[in-house]
Amino acid sequence: MLRTFSRLPLALSVLLLSACATAPRPVSEPGKPAAPVSTPSPAPVPTPSGTAPTPLPLSKPLLPAAWGELPGWSNDPLGEAWPAFQASCRALTRQVVWQPVCEAARGLGERPTATAVRSFMEARLLPWRVVNPDGSREGLVTGYYEPLIKGSRTRSKAYAWPVLGVPDDLLSVDLGEVYPDLKGQRVRGRLVGNKVVPYYSRADVDRLKDKFAGKTILYAEDAVELFFLQVQGSGRVQLPDGGVVRLAYADTNGHPYQSIGRWLADRGELRVEQASMEGIKSWARANPHRLQEMLNANPSYIFFREGPSSNAGPVGALGQPLTEGRSLAVDPRSIPLGAPVFLATTHPNSTQPLQRLMLAQDTGSAIKGGVRGDFYWGFGAEAGALAGRMRQKGEMWVLWPRDQVPR
Template sequence: MRTIRAIFCGAALLFATAASSQMMTPMSFEDLDGWADDDHAAAMVVFRRTCAQSATGDLVPDAIWQGLCRAAEFVPDARAFFETAFQPVMITDGNDPLFTGYYEPELQASRSHTDTFRYPLYRRPPEVAGTSAPWLSRAEIEAGALRGRGLELAWLADPVDAFFLHVQGSGRLRLTDGSVMRVGFGGRNNHTYRSVGRHMAETGLLPAHQVSAGAIRNWVRENGDAGRRVLNHNPSYIFFVEVEGLRPEDGPIGAMSAPVTAMRSVAVDRSFTPLGLPVWVETTTTDGPFARLMIAQDVGAAINGAQRADIFFGSGAEAYRQAAVQRYGGRLITFFPRSLLGE
């Protein structure tokens, strides 16, 4: 995380970083739409799950953070804890807010190559470990650059499903032998993520207002090899590992090495919001207005900006239905420890 210098300036808090300046405005809990009606105890359960390993870096001294974690274990009133321990602060960086969604796919798969299951998920090649230099691109890997090396973890029936599993970074594979394999992020090829949806809108392949995961899926499937070439506009490629020890009700492992929780975990840009902090999210979903206390427990290659976040909707078809069309404005309000702000 970049070094941050905090400066109080009247009613506003300014953060200056090595790359840019952001405005940070302290808020009251009364400013949070729906705060009193939320299930604060449910958010507390999720907060405790990653509190001890919070990646707050230099911004929140460890002594302050561990004190909060110990207090959180014993408080009888979750709402009172959050109101007493934290100061809501809205961070802006001049960019428009955007709240998208992600989910854990459930896909049919095989541990071996068959006529039906022909599209591999790869483990990370050993030569990629420990380097940040761009390696082979998605197009090169899809053309067979890794074929025959024994790096295949599992095989899928649909190349479009494989692409979107890369976007999500984790999934449940229902194998032909009846078992379930959980797969998670195992590394990347170090190419910069490029949005296929934005590319399709800019080139006229899809109207900008119709771009969604579902629309991209349909277009690619309808256009065969040409559709698959469009996916290669994104040179970034994800490698996977088999994840063991998760209960069926657990979400996938997030950036804090713990399972994320449906509708309570959110991916953020940790250049602005340190992982582990509570955040208040106000946006819209397919079910209507959404206002909820969530915990910043994940990151994503496309999640960049102070008011940019990705809501974890859960696993399976219903979660996909919601996440695939989630693309709304709103506001993200980060909770900073009051003791850090000198209160």
Template sequence: MRTGPRSAAAAILGIVAGCAAPPGERPAPVDDARPQPPVTDSRARPTPPAPALAGPVIERPGARWVAVSWSELPGWADDRSAELWPALRAGCIKPTPEWIGVCQRAARFTPADHGFAREFLQQELQPYRVEARDGTAQGLATGYFEPLIAASRRPRPGFTVPLYRPPADLGERRPYWTRQQLETLPAARQALRGLEIAYVASPLDVLVLQIQGSGRLRLVEPDGRERELRLAFAAHNDQPYRSVGRWLIEQGELRADAASWPAIRDWGQRATPQRLNEMLWSNPRVVFFREEALTPDVSGQPSGPKGAQGVPLTAGRSVAVDPSAVPYGTPLWLDTTEPLSSTPLRRLVMAQDTGGAITGAVRIDYFWGTGETAEQQAGRMKQPLRLWALWPKPPA
């Protein structure tokens, strides 16, 4: 996302955040002579191309892509492929030169059904198996989410822990005060006075917002009325990120195979105040926020937070990647499984974000969306992964 951290709760042992670029502009219209798919008649479809043979390779700084036939993609015919279109159109806001033509054609219609969407993609794109430079094609899928947390504009019983805007002297002191100093030293506390955005119930709520780098607040007014706003990453204190999950393992409080975000939250809720502070202060990094209005997506629901590509993320259809291996705006085919199960998770997604813990060729962080269910899924996701990239065919 932005210029500082966002991380995946499932990668809690090494989590740091991604950085988002400013949103781009839609490309100017492009004159393209290729026939356009019809908008309303699902019976008149483009003829699927013959399967491409494996062979040609695209070398990227962090990966190699090997061209394959569509038949290699497991479950390809079973995905609800038309659901990719909002994420695809968002990713086309600022396309690279290779994508301008495809983006212009995809923007001119809405798929009549999932089969039509698949056939359009097969006509336009070539699948590539994503591998590490040494040929390794197995990797790791984790998950992340957007927290949704109850808050109050003013401190009151049940809402006493503040979230802050960046302090005025942040650029004058590098690194800035640590988390512990900001909570205990009078001079450090004074620097934050008057910068409170809102108050939440627990320092664990602050921690998860800072780990994820953004989130939504459900502001609860004293009269019971509610409204939502988004907190976006604004800055951090230039201190190193330390994993609280790693600290709990080193303290013997959690097993390495059980250090998920739900387990960490559960431990924190049972810990004494002193012990909870020890865990929180083990991570000196503090994130500061800014407010953002919630804008509606095409369905009228609040859009997702912006990822590193500078476009809103789509739940279940956006992922974070290592951009040295997969450029932003690339459609990907995932072959992985649901958290804590062997249920296949095979679907089209868009590479629209990154994160400090997301490194390597066959490595993605899957955006589950907003709220408690997304938190549970993301916090437990650590699954084996195979990955294919879909890239525009060269001009005929």
């Protein structure tokens, strides 16, 4: 069980911690750099009913927009996004601003037409353009997915790589409990004497493997496949008897993510264009004696918990299952978690437009900034191939209840 800030000694020495993270799914593809972090702004006050929302200064992450500005809005088969919108509403109904919208949405039923959804959205919501801190309107859109790897409940020569649950000595400190300006920021560490120090790095976890043996959930067949499962933050494990175990993100050691693809490229082991998932796997097979050295280049380590069996998508930061092709990971300091977001980008490694309604239902430790999104492609190898190739420019609009200003 994690211990919270309130249980730490007063002399907590949090400045000794080396990393600060928001505890979501980690960065979602090898080689993905962290984007600049946007500065949180004071929450504006909703305008009186019936009046137009007051435009926000350019330094704010959201600017008022019009439906005509959304490219491809009239062509999106919005009925496909309705299940994801309903999932968001299950969480958003706790917010007063969303209660009337979500109550009205129930009247459309489970399978409304695209025309009905479009009319509903346009009648009850307004678009707000997402901008970066410098006022620019384009940003990076990447992709992630839910992988399937092979594993076993028992260790053997074939299944030798432990999948770990959360260690008992991992401290998770919510800085917002003491400093409100740091709301949503969290650090991890461990207690040594009366001081909090950084938690063990990936290399330390490997070196001290006996210390963590009691937290093993199961054993993976392939170390690199397990690494990519950690990068995605959740996944499924196929057991020798044909059964499948669902793994969900539980926590992180708090160290910053470092790209092993970049590490290989910087050392001349692979060209930049070769540093894909498949390229990294091929290098690992050809260099088994350097496997742990490569993995340790990323000090971040993800701990899992076993989740309930289900055919639904993995649970995102909103607490709801993700929907293939309609869920988006965002920076919640710029885009309110749970909100509908219209995304205008292109298909992976292509100029073909990809313009559709998404739902902001997840976060990621490298998903930082205003116009910055991570597109959930779904489960399995095909989704993984799409996610691995996606690194596109894009624009975003948050859809928000009329006569209200997004907080």
